[in-house]
Amino acid sequence: MxxxxxxxxxxxxxxxxxxxxxxxxxxxxxxxxIVNGVGAFNEIFVVKMLDQGLNGGDxxxxxxxxxxxxxxxVLEGPLVGLLDIGGALMTGVGIGVPALLLAAGYGGxxxxxxxxxxxxxxxxxxIGLGIIAIRKAMPEGMAAGGTGVMMGAGNATGRFLGPxxxxxxxxxxxxxxxxxxxxxxxxxxxxxxxxGGAIIGAMTIGGLALLF
Numbered sequence: 001m002x003x004x005x006x007x008x009x010x011x012x013x014x015x016x017x018x019x020x021x022x023x024x025x026x027x028x029x030x031x032x033x034i035v036n037g038v039g040a041f042n043e044i045f046v047v048k049m050l051d052q053g054l055n056g057g058d059x060x061x062x063x064x065x066x067x068x069x070x071x072x073x074v075l076e077g078p079l080v081g082l083l084d085i086g087g088a089l090m091t092g093v094g095i096g097v098p099a100l101l102l103a104a105g106y107g108g109x110x111x112x113x114x115x116x117x118x119x120x121x122x123x124x125x126x127i128g129l130g131i132i133a134i135r136k137a138m139p140e141g142m143a144a145g146g147t148g149v150m151m152g153a154g155n156a157t158g159r160f161l162g163p164x165x166x167x168x169x170x171x172x173x174x175x176x177x178x179x180x181x182x183x184x185x186x187x188x189x190x191x192x193x194x195x196g197g198a199i200i201g202a203m204t205i206g207g208l209a210l211l212f
Contacts, residue, residue: 016128022085023124024117026094031116034098034107042090045164050095059103066096074127074134083131089124097123162187162194169202179205 008014025041032039033047034054040047046066053059070092073084083089097119101107109115162184170177183201184194 012132015132016125019083019089019128019131020121020124022089023093023127024121026089027098027110027120027123028113028116030094030098031110031113034110041094043161044168045161046091046095048164048168050099053099053102059099062095062099063103066091066094066099070096070127074131088127093120093123093127162198165195165198165202169198169206172202173206173209175209176202176206179203 029039029041049062049065053062069087073088073092098110101110109119166177166180166184169180179201180198181201183197187194187197
């Protein structure tokens, strides 16, 4: 029985369905963020790009950045045997696809939860089918080539998100901003990624400020 389940989960025909389900949830989360201001499945700085479009009407940053990630990860997937959920799906589909629709003036369906699920599911199935098609078309034993650079690019950019997180915390309220600054400074002193320190500091001091 276990072998039968494993064969189903690992089958090529199942992969597009799984990707479709993931993407449906991600676009639906972005729908909730657009309508209710909460629910997007993504990093702070990526959602901030979408915010700029929602507030000012310019979706170029969100659409360009997220779509670039999506294309890179979809091309990378067949070569390395994995699909990066963070870059390809959470960023590329969860933010990039809605940003492209909004920029093109077709953002109406994103105000509907069922339509958001449908859009995300359809995009996910197409991505899954594309990855399987690319993998089958590749010659046997083809090396991954330069995909290691793409895999490390997202992690490398994360080192520079600390200042943006501090600014976002200051905009939220002063105690959170002070906490983010202190946390970032402590992490910088110990040679750690300051984004983590900024988030921990903002949550700690901001939470204490709410209690007292």
